[in-house]
Amino acid sequence: MPETVQRGIDEAARAIAEAQTLIITSGAGMGVDSGLPDFRGPQGFWKAYPMYENLGLGFTDAANPLHFRQDPPFGWGFYGHRTELYRRTIPHQGFELLRHWISSRGLEAFVVTSNVDGQFQKAGFDESRILEVHGSIHHLQCTAPCEERIWPNEEDFQIDLKSMRSRTLPHCRCGLVARPNILMFADSSWVSGRTDTQQRRLEAFIEGQRGARQVVLEMGAGTSVPTIRWMSEQLSKVSSSSLVRINPRENEVPPGQIRLPLRALDALDRIDRAMARL
């Protein structure tokens, strides 16, 4: 490993060892070491979903709420497939390392993620300390919506992989088809209530942690939808705060912050070993 990377690992380990507060921010790259695809550019999306390449559709076309009105089985083809994939995925060991740091060091922690896959909850993170900025695939809402209600996604999906159509569909109690409670592209019907509540919890958390030594640990957040990168930078602007950005490719950081050009699991594992040496 190049010396500069090892220096970054040591700096990150020291910052976490001295921290009182840990804010974990993550994008699709956090799931890659659990075997999940990210959607880096059209090529990345088509590699994960070759059937959409045949149909000439990119991520922004597949993730469009229009399908749930015009062709619900097609809308659920993409999201039903992902629901089943995320349900059977086991979060990688890095999630466990993070939980171990939090409990063994008595850190106050909060997770902010653009992922809709529920992997932090699955790994045992406290539900009341998670903000899912783009919503969750494990929750449903009405397509209209007829009301602001959000409820658990308990549908079993079977997808015809040739046509990318779902054979089953969940429904709202008004009779309309339900859709995932996820903020899609060109989406004016997303019900934001659940995410708004999570956002208020984050604001109260930040207020309560004022003056504490803080680390913002970002993993796998891309530049195509830069919400998480922007949030990490904003959150780490307060004094006594460091930003550690883990990303094998898009890893530029503001001056003075720590950049780790590594995969998430590898970086967490190395930081863990470096902390043990301190």
Ligand SMILES: NC(=O)c1ccc[n+]([C@@H]2O[C@H](COP(=O)([O-])OP(=O)(O)OC[C@H]3O[C@@H](n4cnc5c(N)ncnc54)[C@H](O)[C@@H]3O)[C@@H](O)[C@H]2O)c1
């Ligand atoms: N699992 C999910 O819930 C999921 C999956 C794909 C996309 N999305 C959503 O799509 C939108 C675009 O997502 P994005 O910008 O996060 O993703 P992206 O697919 O555009 O980028 C992923 C980022 O992760 C990095 N990466 C790849 N492998 C990694 C690894 N092993 N460790 C660490 N980093 C790695 C890439 O270099 C890239 O910067 C977001 O809203 C995102 O939430 C969600």
Ligand SMILES: [Zn+2]
């Ligand atoms: Zn309804």
